[in-house]
Amino acid sequence: MSAYTYINNICWKAWHxxxxxxxxxxxxxxxxxxxxxxxxxxxxxxIGNTFNITTVEVIDFLNEIYYL
Structure with missing residues (x-):
């Protein structure tokens, strides 16, 4: 086996x-x-309930991801 073929096989396996x-x-x-x-x-x-933070936008974004 030539060096080129050997290197090509190694690169193919790594890519695969x-x-x-x-x-x-x-x-x-x-x-x-x-x-x-x-x-x-x-x-x-x-976190929103604990720190009294409005999290409507974040929940809405996660809801969109859920229904994709």
Whole structure:
């Protein structure tokens, strides 16, 4: 095997692994989008109630993410 072929195979494998990792991360984001949004809504609401802060805009934004 020539040096060029060896280097090309190494680069292909590294590129392939990065693409697979990106696809797995994207799939996890799509699957876990709703639980993360609901959890963030709970946290924002708790902080808003604790410190008497209006959090309507933040909750509305998280609600939009939930329904995407």
């Amino acid at each position: 692994e990065k693409i697979i990792g990106l696809i797995i991360c994207l799939a996890l984001v799509v699957i876990l989008k709703n639980p993360i949004s609901i959890g963030m809504m709970y946290v924002v609401d708790f």
